[in-house]
Amino acid sequence: MLATVAATAVLAIVLGGEALAGRDPIRTVAAPWAAPGPGLPLGADALGRDILARVLAGGRDLALVSLAAAGSACALGVAGGLWAGWSRSRAARAAVALSDLLLVLPLLLVAMLAVVVLPGPPAVIAGTVLGGAPLTLRVVADATAQARHAGYVEAALSRGERGLSVLFREVLPAHAGLIGADLGQRMVLAVQLTAALNVLGFGPPPPAPDWAAMLRENLPGAGLNPAALLAPAAALALLAGAVAGLSHVLAGRS
Incomplete structure (x- = not known):
């Protein structure tokens, strides 16, 4: 219970932090790399901007993009997995084989290829879908194939219920814990991918606050004000940990 409250x-x-910042995160308020002090709990960054304000304002877009990417990957993977696990067609077997093939591709390489033709957020979504949906499809397909021969499914079919109805009314709810855990994993993957692309310069353009961009911008002054690096790094870790914690809760309650 306490872990759930903390993660929430x-x-x-993260989502409402900009309203808590209390100061414009792009305004210069001190000398570059100013140490923590009164009015600046975490000091200033390379351009003299308030690090605390930038950390509070810098996670919303990253979290929203990651959520969209994770939701897309999970939804496509679950839909494909239900179909592939329930169907016995050649197309279903081909879809599973294709998912196995996609799993061997390096995710970051796929994302880097995506940013060549897409802006940052769509590239993250495309990379997460291509890297995460195949694993979701494989897991859900195996679970669905096993559920097809379960007693509750055979009983529903013997009552004359249609296969599609059984799939969505009986099998899908039985996978709720699995899907909740998978969504959390996709979200963590999306956060990592978004951060990686933003560190490489494919995220929001300066001077917009962004945790990953803060790592890149403040690396030269790590020795002058370590908080400029530690704060955004800790924020990324907390976000990933909160998502992972909630996914465990969803899996355990289902």
Whole structure:
């Protein structure tokens, strides 16, 4: 219970942190690399901007893009897995084989190819879908194939219910814990991928606050004000940990 409250609080702060910043995150307020002090709990960054304000404002877009990417990957993977696990067609077997093939591709390489033709957020979504949906499809397909021969499914079919109705009314709810855990894993993957692309310069353009961009911008002054690096790094870790914690809760309650 306490872990759930903490994870929810972290997500709420990430999504609404800009309102808590209390200061314009792009305004210069001190000398570059100013140490923490009164009015600047975490000091200033390379351009003299308030690090705390930038950390509070820098996670919303990253979290929203990651959520969209994770939701897309999970939805496509679950839909494909239900179909592939229930159907006995050659097309279903081909879809599973294709998912196995996609799993061997390096995710970051796929994302880097995507940013050649797509802007940052769509590239993250495309990379997460191509890297995450195949695994989701494979897992859900195996679970669905096993459920097809379960007693509750055979009983529903013997009552004359249609296969599609059984699939969505009986099998899909039985996979709720699996899907909740998978969504959390896709979200963590999307956060990591978004951060990686933003560090490489494919995220929001300066001077917009962004945790990953803060790592790149403040690396030269790590020795002058370590908080400029530690704060965004800790924020990324907290976000990933909160998502992972909530996914465990969803899996355990289902």
